[in-house]
Amino acid sequence: MSVLLYLMPIAIGLGLIGLGGFLWALKSGQFDDLEGAAWRILNDDDQ
Amino acid sequence: MTATAIESANLFKDFITLNTDGQYSMNFVVEGVHCPACIASIEKNISPLPNVSSARLNLSLRRLKVNWKSAPNPQQVIDTLDAIGFKAHPFDNSGAEQASDEEAKFLLRCFAVAAFASMNIMLLSVSIWAGAFSDITTETRTMFHWVSGLIALPAVAYAGRPFFIKAWRGISHGVMNMDVPIAVGLILAILLSLYETFTNAEHAYFDSAVMLCTFLLAGRYLDQLMRKKTRTVAANLAALKVDEVEKINHDRTTTKVLVKALQIGDQVLIKAGDRIPLDGQIISGETEIDQSLVTGETLPIHAKIGTLVYAGSMNGNGEIILQIVATQEKSFLAEVDRLLEKAMSSKPPTVLLADKVAQYYAPVVHLAALSTIIVWLVLGASLHKAIVIGISVLIITCPCALALAIPAVHVVASGALFKSNLLLNAGDVLERLSQITYVVFDKTGTLTQTEQSLIEASVENQDLLELAAHLASHSHHPISKALQSFQKGKNIALSDITEVPGQGIMATFEKTQCRLGSMEFTHTQDIQNAWKEKYPQATFLGFEFGDQKTIFAIEQKLKTNALQVINYLKSQNYGIDILSGDRAQAVEKIADELGVISWQANAKPADKIAALEALKQQKHKVLMIGDGINDAPALAASYVSLSPITASQITQAASDAVFFSQTLAPIAQIINVSKRSKSIMVQNLSLAVIYNAIFVPLAMLGHATPLIAALAMSGSSILVSVNALRAGKLLKDFKT
Numbered sequence: 001m002s003v004l005l006y007l008m009p010i011a012i013g014l015g016l017i018g019l020g021g022f023l024w025a026l027k028s029g030q031f032d033d034l035e036g037a038a039w040r041i042l043n044d045d046d047q
Numbered sequence: 048m049t050a051t052a053i054e055s056a057n058l059f060k061d062f063i064t065l066n067t068d069g070q071y072s073m074n075f076v077v078e079g080v081h082c083p084a085c086i087a088s089i090e091k092n093i094s095p096l097p098n099v100s101s102a103r104l105n106l107s108l109r110r111l112k113v114n115w116k117s118a119p120n121p122q123q124v125i126d127t128l129d130a131i132g133f134k135a136h137p138f139d140n141s142g143a144e145q146a147s148d149e150e151a152k153f154l155l156r157c158f159a160v161a162a163f164a165s166m167n168i169m170l171l172s173v174s175i176w177a178g179a180f181s182d183i184t185t186e187t188r189t190m191f192h193w194v195s196g197l198i199a200l201p202a203v204a205y206a207g208r209p210f211f212i213k214a215w216r217g218i219s220h221g222v223m224n225m226d227v228p229i230a231v232g233l234i235l236a237i238l239l240s241l242y243e244t245f246t247n248a249e250h251a252y253f254d255s256a257v258m259l260c261t262f263l264l265a266g267r268y269l270d271q272l273m274r275k276k277t278r279t280v281a282a283n284l285a286a287l288k289v290d291e292v293e294k295i296n297h298d299r300t301t302t303k304v305l306v307k308a309l310q311i312g313d314q315v316l317i318k319a320g321d322r323i324p325l326d327g328q329i330i331s332g333e334t335e336i337d338q339s340l341v342t343g344e345t346l347p348i349h350a351k352i353g354t355l356v357y358a359g360s361m362n363g364n365g366e367i368i369l370q371i372v373a374t375q376e377k378s379f380l381a382e383v384d385r386l387l388e389k390a391m392s393s394k395p396p397t398v399l400l401a402d403k404v405a406q407y408y409a410p411v412v413h414l415a416a417l418s419t420i421i422v423w424l425v426l427g428a429s430l431h432k433a434i435v436i437g438i439s440v441l442i443i444t445c446p447c448a449l450a451l452a453i454p455a456v457h458v459v460a461s462g463a464l465f466k467s468n469l470l471l472n473a474g475d476v477l478e479r480l481s482q483i484t485y486v487v488f489d490k491t492g493t494l495t496q497t498e499q500s501l502i503e504a505s506v507e508n509q510d511l512l513e514l515a516a517h518l519a520s521h522s523h524h525p526i527s528k529a530l531q532s533f534q535k536g537k538n539i540a541l542s543d544i545t546e547v548p549g550q551g552i553m554a555t556f557e558k559t560q561c562r563l564g565s566m567e568f569t570h571t572q573d574i575q576n577a578w579k580e581k582y583p584q585a586t587f588l589g590f591e592f593g594d595q596k597t598i599f600a601i602e603q604k605l606k607t608n609a610l611q612v613i614n615y616l617k618s619q620n621y622g623i624d625i626l627s628g629d630r631a632q633a634v635e636k637i638a639d640e641l642g643v644i645s646w647q648a649n650a651k652p653a654d655k656i657a658a659l660e661a662l663k664q665q666k667h668k669v670l671m672i673g674d675g676i677n678d679a680p681a682l683a684a685s686y687v688s689l690s691p692i693t694a695s696q697i698t699q700a701a702s703d704a705v706f707f708s709q710t711l712a713p714i715a716q717i718i719n720v721s722k723r724s725k726s727i728m729v730q731n732l733s734l735a736v737i738y739n740a741i742f743v744p745l746a747m748l749g750h751a752t753p754l755i756a757a758l759a760m761s762g763s764s765i766l767v768s769v770n771a772l773r774a775g776k777l778l779k780d781f782k783t
Contacts, residue, residue, distance in 0.1 A: 004187075004190075008171075008194060011167065011170060012194075012198065013215070015163050015166065015167045015464075016163075018163060019159060019163040020159065020178065022159045022163075022170045023156060023159060026152065026159070027156060031155070032105060032107075033105040033106055033107050034107060034109045035106045036104065036105055036106030036107060038085055039083030039086060039106065040086060042084075043086070044087075045624060047536055
């Protein structure tokens with residue numbers, strides 16, 4: 001029981017980090033051009 | 048800043064925005080971007096321009112965004128892109144599309160929050176359900192309920208906004224839309240669960256509430272994605288009208304101005320290969336005008352001083368000075384635009400399947416919940432028990448499956464169609480397509496390839512043919528492309544290359560003159576007469592080199608699969624018609640080749656609409672396929688329309704779907720997919736109804752515990768989504 005008391009906040013905390021990451025990616029425009037992103041990885045030039 | 052940079056910034060000042068970090072940015076719509084290699088090519092050429100801090104091409108939207116540290120110079124960007132073969136137009140970023148973009152992002156954020164909340168609450172709920180079979184203590188269960196509530200409350204408050212807002216709007220206008228029962232269900236579920244948590248009772252429905260949000264938001268977001276594609280094309284079209292031209296001032300100098308700033312009587316300089324911006328009369332110069340996109344006429348017309356040319360047609364090889372006779376509002380293009388708008392506004396909005404169901408949904412659901420409460424009370428249950436059961440009925444009926452039923456099919460179908468080189472332009476294309484009974488084709492550029500191809504040459508001398516091909520490559524005339532196949536790469540040095548508009552092109556090779564062009568120009572009339580019998584409907588190109596002569600017979604070839612597709616349509620019992628703006632001989636030939644009996648030639652835009660009206664009178668639902676600007680009003684007036692990507696932007700915006708390939712196979716695919724999709728949509732809706740039919744009585748009888756509710760919701764959603772996957776099956780015969 002006492003295990004749950006610190007495991008649950010950790011679990012929820014990790015979930016929040018995941019959510020935060022997704023919202024950040026959305027805000028920084030990473031989902032704006034899905035087709036282009038797929039093809040960009042095939043570019044030969046050096047980054 | 049150089050003088051031209053200042054000028055350029057000034058010209059486009061309405062399109063340049065100053066960002067918060069002090070940088071300038073501007074968007075351009077770029078034509079001709081269809082391949083991924085374009086990304087690298089464009090970005091590599093624009094990034095090194097002076098003061099450019101970044102250049103990024105959005106392949107999905109076909110737009111380029113350029114950021115400048117200072118001194119923005121849009122003209123330089125347009126010129127650089129032109130040099131590598133892309134036509135760019137300035138794009139105004141504000142407008143309806145921005146709004147729909149914001150809406151899509153909002154839905155996605157809400158979905159993300161709801162999904163994460165669902166996953167975390169599920170952790171706890173599964174523990175409770177598992178514990179219900181073993182020995183979970185009330186304290187542990189209550190603690191889990193508390194934590195679930197802690198997660199659920201902010202999550203539903205944030206992620207439920209789309210429903211709460213729409214439901215409130217509906218109620219305040221006295222209309223009962225789909226969102227009212229959802230919002231009511233969500234609120235009651237949370238309140239009930241909070242009450243249960245406070246009283247250490249057994250059933251808390253936090254998981255149902257957030258799961259409901261998740262599935263519904265998924266459906267809404269998919270729906271929004273579909274609409275986004277439509278708006279993109281329309282917005283890109285608007286950008287096309289903002290072109291600039293070189294206006295000739297009174298003092299004979301030229302200034303670059305925007306097309307919309309031109310007045311009647313202004314003189315503009317049109318270079319070779321440029322598009323004619325407005326209707327005008329040629330006052331200087333001579334050239335050939337390609338009107339195929341505007342009138343469907345396949346042969347370029349010879350234009351000289353005094354000839355009237357239309358906006359939208361392409362200038363051939365000569366530089367001309369045009370005097371504007373009609374401003375943008377009065378040009379042929381604008382007339383087509385007007386016909387288009389009239390046609391679009393008179394198109395009855397199809398009542399979608401989903402909407403039909405939604406109309407009955409809200410009242411039925413509320414009635415069911417209310418009657419459950421009353422019946423239980425009458426049967427002697429406590430108020431608490433009656434309310435719990437009533438709310439559980441409301442939760443169970445909440446339409447996860449319904450919300451996913453149709454968007455899921457749309458997404459799968461449009462994904463499969465994209466693989467077949469088809470882009471859907473409207474939300475209800477598939478449903479409308481499944482209802483058509485008649486197919487009308489345009490000829491030029493739709494059934495036939497856009498370029499002319501060679502049937503036969505009258506001699507076999509390879510060297511002579513190669514010389515002819517080499518000479519042809521120096522000509523801007525579209526017919527010269529037909530000789531490309533004879534070029535073997537030999538280095539042929541031609542001098543004194545002169546193009547004589549309306550006649551042909553001539554040059555000197557090894558001290559002898561060679562000529563390529565019309566019969567009179569190349570003195571090949573005698574050969575032509577013999578060949579006219581062999582190929583009665585072809586056009587002829589003559590070639591003369593000293594005393595060696597040859598002629599080439601040229602025609603417009605059908606696109607690959609054209610006959611196969613027509614036969615497929617016939618086998619499915621669709622009526623077929625060909626409506627073309629071209630001459631009767633050309634149309635008759637194509638119609639014969641395809642076995643189509645009903646056809647019309649020399650059709651102007653109004654004629655095409657009249658033909659469609661006649662079919663409508665006979666209760667036919669028509670699919671129209673066309674590519675020219677002259678097809679645009681007809682495309683908008685038909686029940687459904689398709690156009691190839693080689694069509695002008697205005698036509699693409701008027702049609703319901705765009706297919707990009709040199710074959711007509713996508714047409715067969717989309718008709719097949721639409722019929723499948725319609726039947727799968729009906730199946731999904733039936734599944735949703737069956738699910739309700741099973742679980743609502745269960746709920747009414749008091750068996751809808753949170754566990755059952757969760758199983759029902761996720762089960763039905765998964766079933767509906769998996770069924771939707773079947774919509775992606777394509778026809779094997781027409782695989783591109």
